[in-house]
Amino acid sequence: MTLKELAEMLSLSPTTVSRALNGYPEVNAETRARIEAAAHKHGYQPNTMARKLATGKAMAVGHVIPLGEHQMINPIFAEFMTGASEVYSKVGYETILTVVPEQGEEDAYRDLARRHSVDGVIVHAPRTGDPRIKLLTELGLPFVLHGRPVGDDGPSVCLDIKNARAFRQATQFLIDLGHRRIALLNGLEQISFALRRRAGYEQAMERAGLATDPSLIAHQEMTETNGYDTAVDWMRRADRPTAILTSSIISAIGVSRAVRDAGLELGRDVSLVTHDDDLSFLRNEGDPPRFTTVFSSISAAGHRCAEMVLDLIAGKPVESEVWDCKLIEGRSTGPAPA
Amino acid sequence: MTLKELAEMLSLSPTTVSRALNGYPEVNAETRARIEAAAHKHGYQPNTMARKLATGKAMAVGHVIPLGEHQMINPIFAEFMTGASEVYSKVGYETILTVVPEQGEEDAYRDLARRHSVDGVIVHAPRTGDPRIKLLTELGLPFVLHGRPVGDDGPSVCLDIKNARAFRQATQFLIDLGHRRIALLNGLEQISFALRRRAGYEQAMERAGLATDPSLIAHQEMTETNGYDTAVDWMRRADRPTAILTSSIISAIGVSRAVRDAGLELGRDVSLVTHDDDLSFLRNEGDPPRFTTVFSSISAAGHRCAEMVLDLIAGKPVESEVWDCKLIEGRSTGPAPA
DNA sequence: CGCGAAAACCAAACCGCTTTGAGGCTCGCG
């Protein structure tokens, strides 16, 4: 069923039918009703491609997700995308997903822009010296950063959480409990959020006059196994840390397993504070919850980023946002052992 | 840069340029080279929308993923999609993601079909009496099922693993170790794979002359917390199971935590066999690995499903496939306690 | 030399929708 057929069926011109269905004012109310009824009856839906071509809008937002080493796909992306996709769907936009090896990322954006496949994109996890920001600016493709850029990369719209602040608070919380040897299990070093979290941690340590031990800081992909392995090493040390900060609940689960395997108890022998993205399949449940966390919902972030990029596409002014994390006390922390 | 501009620049007709770039034979080799060079130099990429409209092909595959209750998004989908997206990208297809509340799923497919946004779709996790199969057949939209349909829903192409066989083997493995009280922690009841896994489990039990205790069978969304909560209950019972089967490594992690919290040890007091989809961020690592599993890579499945749907779109004949799972012995199983 | 076929290229139609610029009609008012 095409617009033309529908128009013929109603003995009207395609113009009128198009206007009626798109809510333009210059159509008789009665005619409009007739057209809408017929469209609905015959299940007419405009051909997206034709409409896109005619309007020049792709009606789609792109998400390029890079495969890390080991084909690792961050489950956090998935959660974020869910939040975002819901928003797009609601306004008739499509979500276009491009999965590429990390080195192909720039080409992916370039292609999207040149082929006019999307009206805007979301850029995940900006890194140090990230080339994507400059590229997208040049390409003139509207974009929203999820995570603040590192350094000064010109004015771009981003949504981030207060990573430094959250980790400063978390560290302070542990210090207040009497901990002195505090380890940090962070995400990949060059990524913006990891840098900020580390900075927050170091600030708190410094303010308390505590030295940071480089061997108690690890940067790695946030998998359960990585968390486990690192924590196992730490637990074996004579001067083992009495508290650990982790950047993801996934690593935290690994750490938690290592602690037990070492015959120790979380919250008594070793304290743990983790960042919690509120992954739907790994919720930090219980009352009090299992882990002490700094919390910020990743799917809410996806939701908001989607709204922001849509506003950007619509030409509305958009302000960057930086959200607070919430410190939630759970059962994984306690006073430092004597 | 449009085709026309490029053609003018070269003093050629759009026809010739189009043919040259799309590899049609009726173009002088020399001319073709000239055209290709110019296209590359000016970074010409055909406008996707125009091309789609002209050819009538959307050059895209759709994945509709339903949000379960509690906004649960299955991380397994994410991993599957990664495998699939890579394949699409390689042949210049796009991945279109639609996230909808469960009840909106049918409309989502209907819209995709009527608007010609995609050339084909992947259907995830068919359920009992799944309306999607009939719908897509009616709509004439090529599709590949990930998971076998329940009952006879006409001829459709699917990719599945031998769920019943895997769980029969896993159960038999436990029985051979002397276990008698074996619990099953399964996925949501109406989903195809859960039904088959349960059937396999029951067959093995029956063959061994063992009664299945309905209170030792649970169907639920596969989250860590669900796994934990259920296992906690089981561990508290006087007649607690000595072995547990789980449908996902995520639940297995929850179970594992519950077992320890009960002061028991996995592989000694309680044995556990889980299905392992090989999630990249929750790999079952170690030597021997942490869990005894029935293994099948979900991203490989995504990869293959993508190839299948592309073949289907291309009009090639496609056969359904059912893959074997591999039983891998890890540290989570041992002889039944006396 | 003449003729038909093959090679190389092109003009124009088309895909299905939006949108511009132009009417035709009705109505109110001088």
Place this chain on the structure above:
DNA sequence: CGCGAGCCTCAAAGCGGTTTGGTTTTCGCG
């Protein structure tokens, strides 16, 4: 009654490609 103002409706021109159906040129061969 005549005329300008709205109100509706429409024909036609894009959007940027692909594809059909020529046309021109070259070439082989009797």
